Amino acid sequence: xxxxxxxxxxxxxxxxxxxxxxxxxxxxxxxxxxxxxxxxxxxxxxxxxxxxxxxxxxxxxxxxxxxxxxxxxxxxxxxxxxxxxxxxxxxxxxxxxxxxxxxxxxxxxxxxxxxxxxxxxxxxxxxxxxxxxxxxxxxxxxxxxxxxxxxxxxxxxxxxxxxxxxxxxxxxxxxxxxxxxxxxxxxxxxxxxxxxxxxxxxxxxxxxxxxxxxxxxxxxxxxxxxxxxxxxxxxxxxxxxxxxxxxxxxxxxxxxxxxxxxxxxxxxxxxxxxxxxxxxxxxxxxxxxxxxxxxxxxxxxxxxxxxxxxxxxxxxxxxxxxxxxxxxxxxxxxxxxxxxxxxxxxxxxxxxxxxxxxxxxxxxxxxxxxxxxxxxxxxxxxxxxxxxxxxxxxxxxxxxxxxxxxxxxxxxxxxxxxxxxxxxxxxxxxxxxxxxxxxxxxxxxxxxxxxxxxxxxxxxxxxxxxxxxxxxxxxxxxxxxxxxxxxxxxxxxxxxxxxxx
Amino acid sequence: xxxxxxxxxxxxxxxxxxxxxxxxxxxxxxxxxxxxxxxxxxxxxxxxxxxxxxxxxxxxxxxxxxxxxxxxxxxxxxxxxxxxxxxxxxxxxxxxxxxxxxxxxxxxxxx
Numbered sequence: 074x075x076x077x078x079x080x081x082x083x084x085x086x087x088x089x090x091x092x093x094x095x096x097x098x099x100x101x102x103x104x105x106x107x108x109x110x111x112x113x114x115x116x117x118x119x120x121x122x123x124x125x126x127x128x129x130x131x132x133x134x135x136x137x138x139x140x141x142x143x144x145x146x147x148x149x150x151x152x153x154x155x156x157x158x159x160x161x162x163x164x165x166x167x168x169x170x171x172x173x174x175x176x177x178x179x180x181x182x183x184x185x186x187x188x189x190x191x192x193x194x195x196x197x198x199x200x201x202x203x204x205x206x207x208x209x210x211x212x213x214x215x216x217x218x219x220x221x222x223x224x225x226x227x228x229x230x231x232x233x234x235x236x237x238x239x240x241x242x243x244x245x246x247x248x249x250x251x252x253x254x255x256x257x258x259x260x261x262x263x264x265x266x267x268x269x270x271x272x273x274x275x276x277x278x279x280x281x282x283x284x285x286x287x288x289x290x291x292x293x294x295x296x297x298x299x300x301x302x303x304x305x306x307x308x309x310x311x312x313x314x315x316x317x318x319x320x321x322x323x324x325x326x327x328x329x330x331x332x333x334x335x336x337x338x339x340x341x342x343x344x345x346x347x348x349x350x351x352x353x354x355x356x357x358x359x360x361x362x363x364x365x366x367x368x369x370x371x372x373x374x375x376x377x378x379x380x381x382x383x384x385x386x387x388x389x390x391x392x393x394x395x396x397x398x399x400x401x402x403x404x405x406x407x408x409x410x411x412x413x414x415x416x417x418x419x420x421x422x423x424x425x426x427x428x429x430x431x432x433x434x435x436x437x438x439x440x441x442x443x444x445x446x447x448x449x450x451x452x453x454x455x456x457x458x459x460x461x462x463x464x465x466x467x468x469x470x471x472x473x474x475x476x477x478x479x480x481x482x483x484x485x486x487x488x489x490x491x492x493x494x495x496x497x498x499x500x501x502x503x504x505x506x507x508x509x510x511x512x513x514x515x516x517x518x519x520x521x522x523x524x525x526x527x528x529x530x531x532x533x534x535x536x537x538x539x540x541x542x543x544x545x546x547x548x549x550x551x552x553x554x555x556x557x558x559x560x561x562x563x564x565x566x567x568x569x570x571x572x573x574x
Numbered sequence: 575x576x577x578x579x580x581x582x583x584x585x586x587x588x589x590x591x592x593x594x595x596x597x598x599x600x601x602x603x604x605x606x607x608x609x610x611x612x613x614x615x616x617x618x619x620x621x622x623x624x625x626x627x628x629x630x631x632x633x634x635x636x637x638x639x640x641x642x643x644x645x646x647x648x649x650x651x652x653x654x655x656x657x658x659x660x661x662x663x664x665x666x667x668x669x670x671x672x673x674x675x676x677x678x679x680x681x682x683x684x685x
Contacts, residue, residue, distance in 0.1 A: 087603065087632040088603055089596065089632070089633035089637065090633065092595060092599045093584075093636050096596060100588070100589070133625075158631065158635065179632060180635040180638070183587035
């Protein structure tokens with residue numbers, strides 16, 4: 074506010090004084106409104122939202138002290154400068170006690186008013202800046218994220234800092250930590266927010282389709298290419314292209330991506346036409362990208378092109394109080410969606426949630442809360458409503474060893490890349506990731522005919538595997554309600570078809 | 575602003591246009607408030623009398639009409655009976671209006 078025009082409300086019932094104040098303030102470049110009574114001042118403070126009030130104490134309806142009380146009661150935090158003809162210390166003390174930030178004794182010169190007002194406005198600006206900085210440091214929400222822990226504040230700051238540039242962002246973190254949310258946050262906080270955010274999961278697309286998904290294809294480029302089709306690169310022109318699970322990208326595709334990243338140009342599959350686009354790259358992986366480079370699975374030159382600004386998302390077990398903050402958020406959200414009465418957790422239930430190590434991170438917590446809401450009802454979540462897996466896990470001490478030092482079987486699910494099995498489907502065979510196309514024709518040959526219930530179970534478990542045990546996403550793929558998935562899982566456990574918990 | 579003469583500080587702080595405007599408002603205030611004081615005196619309404627004296631003191635103080643301001647402040651304390659206070663305010667108001675006219679004449683001559 075300092076140095077810029079402020080809105081100053083003058084509360085003064087003597088016209089000479091009021092016009093003098095107006096002349097001084099207008100000469101200082103401020104906007105001025107004049108009212109002659111305390112009642113009118115209250116209305117103007119509400120409606121005009123002044124930055125400061127120049128307040129005479131003796132007013133025809135009620136005095137300036139009472140006006141300050143009423144302003145405070147209404148939550149109006151405007152800075153009040155009391156103007157009084159009584160220069161006694163008592164009046165000054167009384168004015169400050171009532172909430173004034175300073176006082177001026179009548180008659181006053183323009184210079185005195187200018188200094189007093191400048192000080193008040195500068196203090197007000199500093200308070201506002203402090204509140205902004207404090208809000209940034211203590212944020213409990215950031216775009217789609219919920220959490221106020223120190224490592225999340227660091228992630229928020231990095232995302233915010235990098236958003237304005239075109240620099241490539243490389244997001245790392247265990248499965249379920251919110252890598253796609255982080256990518257979306259980079260996009261939404263950037264000047265590209267008005268254009269497309271295009272997400273591509275490199276691990277979920279068959280390798281022979283990946284090039285076409287990224288660069289598009291022309292009609293006849295390959296069997297089934299019946300028409301020209303734009304790829305993610307074109308769709309993301311002017312916006313952001315998010316390449317999730319970049320570590321899963323085949324090496325031959327990495328060469329093509331490198332050329333695209335370097336030049337901003339590409340050719341659709343089956344075409345020699347060169348297209349140029351303006352794309353900001355955001356990549357993510359749950360592996361250590363440098364280890365992938367050293368193992369020869371990821372090109373070093375591509376790594377250095379993409380790994381410009383790293384954003385590391387902490388696992389949920391490292392986020393302290395965030396666990397309960399997120400659990401409460403999901404509880405309210407799911408209770409509303411499922412028409413349940415839950416408003417909170419019992420202390421014991423919260424303790425169990427807080428003590429569990431959450432190997433599946435936020436996604437697992439989300440699923441657990443959804444599970445509780447779908448299967449139970451009440452005012453608060455009790456300890457026995459929490460799935461056994463969590464209760465059992467919470468009862469034992471958390472494993473403080475670094476993940477890399479633990480035996481494979483004791484690592485979080487997300488880390489067991491070779492044995493990536495769901496919690497409730499330990500014996501199911503592993504299916505390769507598949508691209509699910511809603512419009513794909515059903516297989517007519519080679520389809521094993523089994524009882525419908527068996528096929529249903531296989532499909533649901535396959536969808537859960539493909540989505541990393543994300544029940545809402547699996548349900549979306551299957552075009553059924555998430556509640557149905559939870560109920561099926563509970564029934565299968567009860568029937569002994571799945572492990573308990 | 576005291577001890578420097580009528581409107582001396584205002585002449586330093588305000589543009590000629592603003593100065594003329596404030597002094598015109600002051601003249602109106604003096605005429606209106608002395609009228610209110612007279613009515614209050616006739617009605618023996620001491621509260622109204624003090625309130626009008628308060629307003630006139632503020633207006634006089636703002637333009638450097640020190641004698642008028644002091645006369646009004648004495649009236650506000652209630653130390654003197656209203657008729658005597660009114661006579662003192664009236665006399666000071668006439669002097670202040672005379673000072674105002676002389677000041678405006680000087681201002682006109684200078685521009």
